Amino acid sequence: RDFNERCAQCSEVNWGLTDGGGFYCRSCHNVTERTREVVNTDFITNSRVQTISKGSKKQEKNDGGCEWYICEGFQLVLKKQVEALEALGVCPQMKDEILCNFWRCYLQKSKQAYCKRPAAETVKALSVCESSTDVDSDPERPSLLHLLSLSESEGDLQTDCSFASSVSKVSESTSVYSGSVDGSLYIMKNQKEKLRMTMPMTLSFCYMALLWMREPITLSEFLRFVVEGHIPYLNVFQHFPEKMKLCGLDLKIFCVESWPVYEEVFNKMHELAAFLDLPRFPDITESCFLHPDMLCMKYLMEANLPDELHNWTCRVVKKIGIGEVDFLTLTPGNKSTRKVKYDVLAAAVIVVVLKLLFLLDDHYEWLLSEFAEERNKNNTEGGPYFEFKKWYEVVKHSLDVEQKKLDEERAKYLWRCEKPLFYSVKKKSKVLKRRQMVVNLQNQFGKLSGSVQRAEKPNPSSFQLSWSEENTDGSCFHGHSLKGVLQEKRGLLTAMNPDYWLCTVKLCNEKLCGHLAHYKDVEFPQSYHFVLGLFSFLLRIQPSYIHDEVCMIEHKLFNKKLHKKLKYNTVLRK
Numbered sequence: 001r002d003f004n005e006r007c008a009q010c011s012e013v014n015w016g017l018t019d020g021g022g023f024y025c026r027s028c029h030n031v032t033e034r035t036r037e038v039v040n041t042d043f044i045t046n047s048r049v050q051t052i053s054k055g056s057k058k059q060e061k062n063d064g065g066c067e068w069y070i071c072e073g074f075q076l077v078l079k080k081q082v083e084a085l086e087a088l089g090v091c092p093q094m095k096d097e098i099l100c101n102f103w104r105c106y107l108q109k110s111k112q113a114y115c116k117r118p119a120a121e122t123v124k125a126l127s128v129c130e131s132s133t134d135v136d137s138d139p140e141r142p143s144l145l146h147l148l149s150l151s152e153s154e155g156d157l158q159t160d161c162s163f164a165s166s167v168s169k170v171s172e173s174t175s176v177y178s179g180s181v182d183g184s185l186y187i188m189k190n191q192k193e194k195l196r197m198t199m200p201m202t203l204s205f206c207y208m209a210l211l212w213m214r215e216p217i218t219l220s221e222f223l224r225f226v227v228e229g230h231i232p233y234l235n236v237f238q239h240f241p242e243k244m245k246l247c248g249l250d251l252k253i254f255c256v257e258s259w260p261v262y263e264e265v266f267n268k269m270h271e272l273a274a275f276l277d278l279p280r281f282p283d284i285t286e287s288c289f290l291h292p293d294m295l296c297m298k299y300l301m302e303a304n305l306p307d308e309l310h311n312w313t314c315r316v317v318k319k320i321g322i323g324e325v326d327f328l329t330l331t332p333g334n335k336s337t338r339k340v341k342y343d344v345l346a347a348a349v350i351v352v353v354l355k356l357l358f359l360l361d362d363h364y365e366w367l368l369s370e371f372a373e374e375r376n377k378n379n380t381e382g383g384p385y386f387e388f389k390k391w392y393e394v395v396k397h398s399l400d401v402e403q404k405k406l407d408e409e410r411a412k413y414l415w416r417c418e419k420p421l422f423y424s425v426k427k428k429s430k431v432l433k434r435r436q437m438v439v440n441l442q443n444q445f446g447k448l449s450g451s452v453q454r455a456e457k458p459n460p461s462s463f464q465l466s467w468s469e470e471n472t473d474g475s476c477f478h479g480h481s482l483k484g485v486l487q488e489k490r491g492l493l494t495a496m497n498p499d500y501w502l503c504t505v506k507l508c509n510e511k512l513c514g515h516l517a518h519y520k521d522v523e524f525p526q527s528y529h530f531v532l533g534l535f536s537f538l539l540r541i542q543p544s545y546i547h548d549e550v551c552m553i554e555h556k557l558f559n560k561k562l563h564k565k566l567k568y569n570t571v572l573r574k
Helices: 041-046 053-062 070-087 093-109 118-132 144-148 160-170 183-188 199-213 220-228 249-254 262-275 292-302 309-320 342-358 366-379 386-413 425-449 526-539 541-558 560-571
Strands: 016-017 020-027 029-035 486-489 492-495
Touching: 016 093, 041 220, 070 093, 070 199, 070 249, 093 199, 093 262, 183 249, 199 262, 220 262, 220 342, 292 309, 292 342, 292 526, 309 342, 309 541, 342 526, 342 541, 366 386, 386 526, 526 541, 541 560
Parallel strands: none
Antiparallel strands: 016 020, 020 029, 486 492
């Protein structure tokens, strides 16, 4: 009543109030930047009839926001991630020549761009249909739980019939607040759509590009860099431009509140490669970093094991054929070949070699340690004999320290980013005030308790455990000799141990239960469990996945003996 200025568009004086307290013209629905300061709270409750549901959204657009789509948000995330990889030393061609082409192909095959009628145009048409209807009161918005439970299937976006059905299905739910144009429609997509873009899939895209370029980075190492913050993933949306208003349902898409999972990223990468119809990847040869011989050398150094073990790992790799180009090279869509986890495979080879030489049955390896200890007392020439017991004590101490440090860092990790998040425009001011209050309290308590400020994150390193031969305390075992566990037979060095125990006699169907063998630490010797735990820490995966690869290698290595044993057992049953 007190606002008598004429509308800039229609020159009428017929004003109403939006949800945000601003003025809008009832004649042409023009929204002004002027707001009314209300003292009487009763007036707010009585003015609900004079509001429109679209006022807050239009005001956000007038505040400098721009229209953007979910695929553009993921494109920005991929750009940040690949730029971080380039800073770590990855080939600059990966961004424009590899990852960019993968992303364009995905957008085209998922009908989000580079096609006759992209999904984005459908969403824009929906928003036009909604804005053309006059709404005099704020409709009842569906709850988020109800929205996530919808399971209508999405049709072909290029046909007029499916477009009409999409309008009828989402006309009500698209009023849910989000900064992007298609945030609500994206949430409503069929949950059975396996390759709908998600934050973990951005990591799958990057790893697929790394594998294509044959970069010296394994998947476990790549995910570790992500967790350590060297590659943007957690709270990456805070780097979005100011014009890309991120709120509401967008946060459900881009906000990550869990650590990346090795198996999920690995499986999605293979699904993506098949979905994009990619050709055979470049060959993994012996000179490539991802070859088992190269990775075994790296993990032997990091596990503080003798260098002489590398000759044995190479012999195992050659005997069972897991170093062949056809076995290691990825061929998308070929279901007959096994998906190779290069880092896990190399760690499993080392475990098998340790079982061949030391048996790892909680008895034989300790006898060998006592023998090596006696030899080292009287040994004056050459390098010292490798003592498994001493190696176990040194590595276990370092492993416990690093594991405790890792657990503390994860427990102290603040999942909330520095940039405040809000799911509704109405709660924006309240969230900002609350966030400022939390920051002030943290600073005050920090000063009172004298807590040390968080140090800058260290530079990324390929090695988590480092051992130097220059140390005089004997904590480095790289140069130690295996003479105590080897014997010369017919001109070849063979293991003194003639026995070997198998982790499992029969493998499971990996497609049915997800594992080749089941692993429970109580059912296996503690030495074997410790070695699995060591490589589990280095690769940041569950020990059961390394156990699977160990079982696979054993069955390839002892295939003939296992076949004879199974055949003999069958004859006895008859």
